[in-house]
Amino acid sequence: MGKYAFGADIGGTTVKLGLFQTDGTLVAKWEIPTRTEENGGWILEDVARSIQERMKTDKIAPRETEGIGIGVPGPVGEDGIVYKCVNLGWDVTDAAARMRELTGMKISVGNDANVAALGEMWQGGGRGYRNVVMLTLGTGVGGGIILDGHILSGTHGAGGEIGHFPVCEEESEACGCGNKGCLEQYASANGIVRVARRWLAGREDASRLRDLETITAKAIFDLAREKDPLAEELADYMGRMVGRACAYISCVCDPQVFVIGGGVSRAGDILTDSIQKHYAKAAFHACRDAAFKLALLGNDAGIYGCARMVLNGAE
Amino acid sequence: MGKYAFGADIGGTTVKLGLFQTDGTLVAKWEIPTRTEENGGWILEDVARSIQERMKTDKIAPRETEGIGIGVPGPVGEDGIVYKCVNLGWDVTDAAARMRELTGMKISVGNDANVAALGEMWQGGGRGYRNVVMLTLGTGVGGGIILDGHILSGTHGAGGEIGHFPVCEEESEACGCGNKGCLEQYASANGIVRVARRWLAGREDASRLRDLETITAKAIFDLAREKDPLAEELADYMGRMVGRACAYISCVCDPQVFVIGGGVSRAGDILTDSIQKHYAKAAFHACRDAAFKLALLGNDAGIYGCARMVLNGAE
DSSP: OOSEEEEEEEOSSEEEEEEEETTSOEEEEEEEEOOOHHHHTTHHHHHHHHHHHHHHHTTOOGGGEEEEEEEESSOBOTTSOBOOBGGGTBOSBOHHHHHHHHHOSOEEEEEHHHHHHHHHHHHSTTTTOSSEEEEEESSSEEEEEEETTEEOOOTTSOTTOGGGOBOOSSOOSBOTTSOBSBTHHHHSHHHHHHHHHHHHHHOOOOOGGGGOSSOOHHHHHHHHHTTOHHHHHHHHHHHHHHHHHHHHHHHHHOOSEEEEESGGGGGTHHHHHHHHHHHHHHSOGGGTTOEEEEOOSGGGHHHHHHHHHHHHHTO | OOSEEEEEEEOSSEEEEEEEETTSOEEEEEEEEOOOHHHHTTHHHHHHHHHHHHHHHTTOOGGGEEEEEEEESSOBOTTSOBOOBGGGTBOSBOHHHHHHHHHOSOEEEEEHHHHHHHHHHHHSTTTTOSSEEEEEESSSEEEEEEETTEEOOOTTSOTTOGGGOBOOSSOOSOOTTSOSSBTHHHHSHHHHHHHHHHHHHHOOOOOGGGGOSSOOHHHHHHHHHTTOHHHHHHHHHHHHHHHHHHHHHHHHHOOSEEEEESGGGGGTHHHHHHHHHHHHHHSOGGGTTOEEEEOOSGGGHHHHHHHHHHHHHTO
């Protein structure tokens, strides 16, 4: 086994890169811009060049590395084929094959939410566990499922697409996916703001939320912490949505731990206590002792998970 | 690799036993009673003896067999430990270790719903697929999940416990599991009868269901086929419950195929068409082309899955 592994977490704006020792130590991290022009045709070459430069600078020989793990913001099949990445301009792309051509190194490719989950399992909030579900409560709701230390990609790369649980049949507005009533329409930063606006428009009760020019998820949780009743109700509503979603997840894949990350998770105890309360109420008895942890790696979860993914391949 | 494998599907009343060739051909099947007295302490000895007699009669040497797969009606951990089997009288039991002692053969142990799913994948409705979810719509709602040809047991043996999806928060009656509002309270044979009684009591509309002394799931689907409006509505209600549950499952583990079995599945097209209609409406777009198949092996699914499970271990 080599001493090093690289992680490349490709986002719509920047590519985050990390050089890791195989024991999980982050040696260096850096970023390069994501060139989305010409249907993102330069992205993999840019990543390959950047990694090769790093190897030259740090005097790392190819035989000292286990390879490169790559995360992409789109569905990835079990065969490593990227089905489509709107944000990168990619149509169906065999990113692994292309990257192998460019570098001659071992390559693994995964979906960004899934590799983040794997990263949190390896060196973050899920450390010490092998069956991990990560929920990322950000602009949307992302999910990643790790079973026995490996990513559950699913047949169409939709494994862990928890944000699209069909939680409400009566919804009139559409989710970004085209359906109506998806979990992320209620339990993301945008979702909880949308719910707040609805409640404020449809109800009469006083709330300091009415004084704000712009309502944000952060403002809702800040006011909830200050005991504004409507804000408290919204915070608990979001906790209920996420807690019940976790109960559904347990009935399918029965994880040891749920790791909660993403911008909204910075709300802290007020959110996670509510999630756990509603989970305990709804969960099947055998799964009730599942642990809940906060994510620890922030935006670095992806590069950790990418590196771990290529090491998994090398196990 | 040996030429044979045994399957032993232990139920509360009988143990179904099967002798298989490793290519999936069923050579012989038979049953013995399940002796639940003395906390089920004789069950494994009875199974071992019955298999040993069969090997003697059929002149099968131990080296010609790959071992014995055992299905039990209770949760089984990833380590093969049976946590509890109320129907057998068992407390936490290392059934695999005991059976190894008794026979000297290779042993695998799994939950009965999970091994049935594996059996349907191997030689039944899920044949030709590797990512399979089986739903058993019987007295209750059972589930089994097969990923890449292997059972998803989960941390507490609750993998695939779809019947306990918390689908309704307003339910007043309790499920067998202790929670209120589980899927199987609506989408099992008992569940749909319960819903029918409620609707008949709470509504005024005419229905031939009102003329029946005893309402059964079969009667509901028979009358639905004869266009009784309330029976049709009930059949579609059950299809909606199951179809939406499948949409949730897809967002977690994204299978290739759903296999529908159990007594209620004998309702046929009227149920499966409704399940697929509601699935198509609720499913995440990437998963919308998942196939739906009827289970083919009936009560033999368990012995098939048991044999396959021990062959999986030998892969």
